Amino acid sequence: MKTEFEDRCDVQCIHEENVKEVRANMINEDTARALADIFKTLGDSTRIKLLFALMQKELCVCDLAAVSGASESAVSHQLRILRNQKLVKYRREGKILYYSLLDDHVQTLFTQGLEHVNE
């Protein structure tokens, strides 16, 4: 039951100037997604704990499981996500993999995040 005016914009509350202006400086789709992906990665309490622990010193998977309270398998899965997001790196020493933070962005983000939490 299509009407003749189907394609007419039915929104009336738009402030055209504002929309035009904001649109011109809008974040692009890919950047928005990339930014969302980082935050998504930080948006899990297990991963928060792993990163927080690694802020103190490098740790092996076993140690990370012990301090975070998660199973070694769960930790391993989460470490892969952190690796993919370039948040952690590791070095091997025999059978043991020692994980550490890849850079200090995490620390800065945590500090800012905590500032919001404790507003």
Add this chain to the structure above:
Amino acid sequence: MKTEFEDRCDVQCIHEENVKEVRANMINEDTARALADIFKTLGDSTRIKLLFALMQKELCVCDLAAVSGASESAVSHQLRILRNQKLVKYRREGKILYYSLLDDHVQTLFTQGLEHVNE
């Protein structure tokens, strides 16, 4: 088929000193969850776009839908999440609600996040 030593810790790779030390300075469960919740809130590209738009100026729901490309209903749902996390506030003017950022933590977090993205 329970063994007599079932409760014995079967993990052998733990570095006790490290674990003890890191545990002593560990983030607590509630804080970890609260921190994860903020990041989780920032971990969606629609919400990223909404916040990014609001970094420029206050906007009504219609405008936010226009600049973000999401439906008004979707925007409204997302704004509720942002409100609950105390990231945005609004003022009413007649039928129209104007949303704006509640404080500047978002801007700082975005800047840091983007720095990581463009590492």
Add this chain to the structure above:
DNA sequence: TAAATATATGAACAACTGTTCATATATTTA
């Protein structure tokens, strides 16, 4: 006060996420 407008909200549903369990891989040790 009825209609129109701007926004909010609940239900439903598909897509995604985190954990567990079983198994695989890599390294060392016996």
Add this chain to the structure above:
DNA sequence: TAAATATATGAACAGTTGTTCATATATTTA
């Protein structure tokens, strides 16, 4: 080289999330 150890990975499953669609609410206008 076989067994043990440390970690990784895939499948499965429950829980969560974001959107849509229908409907409700609040405000203004006729």
